[in-house]
Each structure stands twice: as C-alpha cells, then as structure tokens.
Amino acid sequence: MTRAIYPGSFDPVTLGHLDIIKRASKIVDELIVSVLRNNSKSPLFSVEKRVKMLEEVVKDIPNVKVMSFEGLLVDFAKSVDAQIIVRGLRAVTDFEYELQMSQTNMVLDHDIDTIFFTTSLEYAYLSSSTVKEAAYYGADISRFVPEPVIKQVYNKFNLKENRNEQD
Numbered sequence: 485m486t487r488a489i490y491p492g493s494f495d496p497v498t499l500g501h502l503d504i505i506k507r508a509s510k511i512v513d514e515l516i517v518s519v520l521r522n523n524s525k526s527p528l529f530s531v532e533k534r535v536k537m538l539e540e541v542v543k544d545i546p547n548v549k550v551m552s553f554e555g556l557l558v559d560f561a562k563s564v565d566a567q568i569i570v571r572g573l574r575a576v577t578d579f580e581y582e583l584q585m586s587q588t589n590m591v592l593d594h595d596i597d598t599i600f601f602t603t604s605l606e607y608a609y610l611s612s613s614t615v616k617e618a619a620y621y622g623a624d625i626s627r628f629v630p631e632p633v634i635k636q637v638y639n640k641f642n643l644k645e646n647r648n649e650q651d
C-alpha cells in the first residue's frame with residue numbers, strides 16, 4: 485500500500501492545491517493532505533478551519549484524508565506510515581527551497597522520498613497569499629479557490645474590516 489502525505493499551510497486551499505491533490509491521489513493508494521501547525525506564521529484561518537475547508541473540498545475523492553500535524557515532517561510521515569511526500573512546483577523560485585527541504589528530509593529519514601508535481605499551467609501563478617491579497621481588495625477570487633472556500637475568505641475580510649471600523 486502506497487501512502488503519501490501532501491503537507492502545506494493551505495491558508496486557504498487554492499485550485500492549485502486541489503489540482504495537485506487530484507493528480508497525486510491517482511498515483512497513490514492513499515493521500516493524506518497534512519496541514520502544518522506553524523506557530524511562526526500568522527495565518528488567516530485556524531488550523532481547524534483549514535482542515536474543515538479541505539475536507540469539504542476533497543469529500544468526493546475517496547482515497548484522500550485530511551489531518552493536521554506539528555513537528556518534523558518526517559516524524560509525521562513515519563507516524564502515519566507514509567513513504568512519500570508530495571509537493572508542488574510552480575516556478576524556479578520554488579525550486580531552491582523545495583530541493584533543500586527534500587534533501588534535508590532525505591538525510592533525516594532515508595526511507596521517505598519526495599515527489600514533485602509541476603503545476604498545471606492555468607494555476608502556475610496561484611498562491612494562498614495572492615488569493616488573500618486579492619480578496620482583501622475585493623477582487624473576484626472564484627478562479628482561484630474552490631467554491632466552498634470563496635465565501636469563507638470574504639467573510640474573514642469583512643469581519644476584519646468591521647473590527648477595524650470599530651477600533
């Protein structure tokens with residue numbers, strides 16, 4: 485049984501992430517989308533909310549599960565008995581960091597390998613941070629994030645705006 489994890493922040497999940505999830509789920513028996521609990525970043529959505537949104541978005545793909553994790557990626561991979569780490573490559577700018585990370589993970593645990601998916605052309609420019617920036621300024625994000633996520637992102641910014649107005 486081939487089990488892979490697809491780790492990331494997913495703050496929020498984008499159509500680019502979903503494309504990687506769909507493609508990766510076809511070549512492994514089980515894919516665990518793994519939301520990193522990272523205290524050093526200040527996220528828009530809580531980890532629990534990000535997990536919920538991902539669950540909603542992958543609900544029709546039977547071999548995809550969603551979990552959260554903290555600590556070392558290779559430790560998490562071991563704990564769920566995964567042999568593969570899935571990552572996406574958008575542009576050259578992703579490459580150096582991803583290469584370094586996969587090599588570090590390889591040194592930490594030689595039994596776990598990283599597989600890279602090159603982004604589909606239509607999503608090459610897409611990142612969670614550009615989605616947040618676009619939504620903040622009221623842009624249409626329906627081409628960037630899955631349907632159930634659109635409203636959640638707008639709600640966040642409305643709330644924030646309301647709060648700012650009250651300050």
Ligand code: ADP
Nearest residue numbers: 491492493494500501571572573603607610611
């Ligand atoms: P991280 O904070 O670990 O970079 P992200 O949620 O931003 O987490 O991304 C998780 C993974 O998905 C990374 O491997 C990233 O390169 C990949 N990814 C993000 N956006 C896209 C996209 N538009 N197309 C393909 N892969 C993507």
